[in-house]
Amino acid sequence: MVKKKKSLKTGNLVIAAVIFTILISGALFVKDALAEKSRLAALEQQRQELMAEADKLTVGYYYDEALALLQGVENQELKSEAFLAKIAEIEELRNSLTLYTGRTYHVFFHSLIIDTELAFDDHGHPANGYNMWMTTATEFKRMLPLLLANDFVLYDITKFITANADGTVSKRDIYLPPGKKPLVISIDDVNYYNYMKTDGFADRLTVDENGKLATVVKDRQGNESITYDGDVMPILDSFVEEHPEFSYRGAKGVVALTGYQGAFGYRISDPELYSAEQFAQLRQQVQKIADTLHSTGWQIACHSYTHNQMWRNGTMTMEDLKSDLGRFDKYIRPYVGEVSVFISPFGVHFNSTDPIYQYIITQGKYNIYCPVGASMTTNYYSNSMIQNRLNLDGYTMISAPSRILDAGLFDPALVLDENRPPLKLQ
Ligand SMILES: [Zn+2]
Numbered sequence: 001m002v003k004k005k006k007s008l009k010t011g012n013l014v015i016a017a018v019i020f021t022i023l024i025s026g027a028l029f030v031k032d033a034l035a036e037k038s039r040l041a042a043l044e045q046q047r048q049e050l051m052a053e054a055d056k057l058t059v060g061y062y063y064d065e066a067l068a069l070l071q072g073v074e075n076q077e078l079k080s081e082a083f084l085a086k087i088a089e090i091e092e093l094r095n096s097l098t099l100y101t102g103r104t105y106h107v108f109f110h111s112l113i114i115d116t117e118l119a120f121d122d123h124g125h126p127a128n129g130y131n132m133w134m135t136t137a138t139e140f141k142r143m144l145p146l147l148l149a150n151d152f153v154l155y156d157i158t159k160f161i162t163a164n165a166d167g168t169v170s171k172r173d174i175y176l177p178p179g180k181k182p183l184v185i186s187i188d189d190v191n192y193y194n195y196m197k198t199d200g201f202a203d204r205l206t207v208d209e210n211g212k213l214a215t216v217v218k219d220r221q222g223n224e225s226i227t228y229d230g231d232v233m234p235i236l237d238s239f240v241e242e243h244p245e246f247s248y249r250g251a252k253g254v255v256a257l258t259g260y261q262g263a264f265g266y267r268i269s270d271p272e273l274y275s276a277e278q279f280a281q282l283r284q285q286v287q288k289i290a291d292t293l294h295s296t297g298w299q300i301a302c303h304s305y306t307h308n309q310m311w312r313n314g315t316m317t318m319e320d321l322k323s324d325l326g327r328f329d330k331y332i333r334p335y336v337g338e339v340s341v342f343i344s345p346f347g348v349h350f351n352s353t354d355p356i357y358q359y360i361i362t363q364g365k366y367n368i369y370c371p372v373g374a375s376m377t378t379n380y381y382s383n384s385m386i387q388n389r390l391n392l393d394g395y396t397m398i399s400a401p402s403r404i405l406d407a408g409l410f411d412p413a414l415v416l417d418e419n420r421p422p423l424k425l426q
Helices: 001-058 063-071 080-097 127-133 136-147 233-240 277-295 318-331 353-361 394-399 399-406
Strands: 105-110 152-154 161-163 169-171 182-186 204-209 213-219 224-227 254-257 299-302 340-341 366-371 378-379 385-387
Touching: 001 063, 001 233, 063 080, 152 299, 169 378, 182 233, 182 299, 204 277, 213 233, 213 277, 254 340, 277 299, 318 353, 353 366, 394 399
Parallel strands: 105 182, 152 182, 182 254, 254 299, 299 340, 340 366, 366 385
Antiparallel strands: 161 169, 204 213, 213 224, 378 385
16 A cells, blocks of 8 residues: 555656646747747837838838838848838839929029018008018918929929039939929028018028927017928928928928028128127027028028129129129128029029129039029020029919919919908009
């Protein structure tokens, strides 16, 4: 009995050991399975994130970058069927880019009216002048979805040419998805002149705490606030953020500055108005704004320093011209970075062989010249490109809407601000 009992006891131990082993290995198996499951889930998440990032790049026409992202993946396990299909899809989009042979489109604005009551009250600057040559923020916001729906895509004006080392320029081919049309937008006189201060425009540009371009606006009591719809630039930035397909590889537009009242609302050409310390701060602020604009797809252009009548009435001598461009080079250019575009004051035209034109290009070191011309044509010369621009203001929208309609841009009737007074043609 004793022996039997003993062997029974041994038997129990063996059974217990077997059960224990089964339990442990079962637990290990379950643990392994769980680990494998979570590893696969992490892989799937990584895969989805990569594909989402590639999609985002693709919508903004960054095909090569999207492909490099996916094709650079080394982990073979990430390359699922869907992953490989995504690569094929992006390759197909990239291969569908077509040489653009259509006409060019370049439209321009001035700083936007944000308070129509103040702009059109006829106190300060004449209301009819604003009614003719300005656009309201409401109108600009209405245009953008129409331009997008009509297949326009913002294109960087500096990418229309290649600047060669010897000072010559060559026409550069434009490749876009079939049906898309390149659009350049420019904004003149982004200086927030004194005469506009009480007329319902932004006061100046700024960069917010997140590094984003913004407008500073003053209410009628003079209280300041930071807004994102006080002018063309922040409105377009927000629109492109929501609709990256409206911008070819991040392009936005061209911000044109004069110099006689500084830049972006900062009077950096009037040192006598400030202490040395204040003046240094203003210049720093201008640099910060220019850096922000450049890093978010904007170009900065010279719109002459003086915007003086001499530019259009034929009295400008070569000395006058030299002095004008020289002051831009002294007071503005060092603080706003690369400037290769010249946007002529009053939209004035010069023949490409005119000494004034040649001085602007060769001595002024500009290689793109933009006057005003409803044809929006672009012409290429040995050392420069001339691109005509259509003004999308009250004058064109009310008195010459066919210029906008015929170009297929949008129907001005869908855009015009109800708060405009009747236009008196000057
Ligand atoms: Zn101007």
